[in-house]
Amino acid sequence: MCELLPGAVGVSSLTVYDTPAEDGHRGGTPHVHLCCTEAYLVTAGAGRVHTLSSQDGYQEHDLRPGVVLWFTPGTIHRLVNQDGLRITVLMGNTGLPEAGDAVFTFPLDIVKDPARYAEAAALPGGGAPGTDVSAAYRRRDLAVRGLHELLENGTLEQFYAAAVELKRPLFDSWRTRWERGALAAAEATGRQLAAMADSDASHLFQSRVCGKSGPDESARLGMCGFLDVYPVDQ
Template identity: 45%
Template sequence: MSGFPGGTAVSLVTVYNWPTVDGQAGGSPHLHTASTEGYVVVSGTGAVETLSGNGYERRDLARGTVLWFTPGTVHRLVNGSGDLQVVVVMQNAGIPEAGDAVFTFPEATLADPEAYLAAATAPAAPGLSEGERGEATRARRDLAIDGYLALRERVETEGPTAMRPLWDRAAQIVASRTGTWRGLWADGPKAQADATGAHLDALAKAEAAHLCDAHVGDAGDAAAKWGMCGRLETWDLRP
């Protein structure tokens, strides 16, 4: 068995302290289409706003808070104290990095594949300075906030059924990527689960061959990135 336990990915997020049009600071609202995401708050205070089958909810965050949300849940991190840091544990390592997230851009942008791609990938454009990447990330965040606030208002008025158009758009946006995702899943999370099954079979027979392969993994130094919710420190934890 190789790769980080459970075929998961781990990152440290320092949530953006950029203010938004509604007076709150934070990152870009978005959803994941194939992966559950978990938070472990390590410092600071704030909140996470979500839109899901439960409608609109807001949960306070402080050191020691642990929560998670399933695919399709729109989430927006709000930095209340200015120093909110969260360890993020992502299901299906490799799939989120391969584009399983969809931003809550306004409907006109979501409906135009070229416009959506341009807005979603603007911070990664070649030739940008570090400062320019930060500016592009903030502009992307602001566009996602515009769409999110309109969606949140509809959800509060109409209930969770107002989410369906976004979920349909999200499925359309990622449909062509799923072939790549299936390979990442097979080589990572599924392979680990299958390995555990084989280990249990062996242990039931008092066979210890897999224990002879005991070793320690080391992810090495973290890479710094401009993320959706904040500045990221990430590690490559795949096999």
């Protein structure tokens, strides 16, 4: 059984949607993560990411091959595809995004209503490869509409509160994933450091090589584009 990726991160390859949303920008669905820091390593193409955070306000960041950009929980972000944008995505707390950590920036009245939110966020077949992408575009356009309302009305604090309440039923399961993933990885390093300080390097004799020959799925419909996913069991 392979261990988790280093530091219990998640990794995927993303081809960003290239159709225009209602405001004319081509790209992905604006959303926020409640417990995960996310990083983008740009591998091809060009684009931008629009961000809104409590500390930095609204910003736009240029993306080109070689750029790495990362942001902490609470940063609303939206990818814009200007020319064949491809990104390797690294995500802290592996498993949490797939377990519902992300919240779309739908209009606030929808985020406050779990049933309406679930209906608006759902994709046929969960977005499995081959799913009609038009449902993902409709979801994106609704989130873009909500993002513009949020920017115009200055309701970031209300959005945060609604997002936390929306996801409250999942907190216990998230804690379990974190304990088995990121926390366990950090504690293992602590045990190794303490052991080596006592001249015990026995963990080195448990070394091995792990890998994957390719993604488990290709072209799954994600929040921002088509995902090639590399899940690693906890």
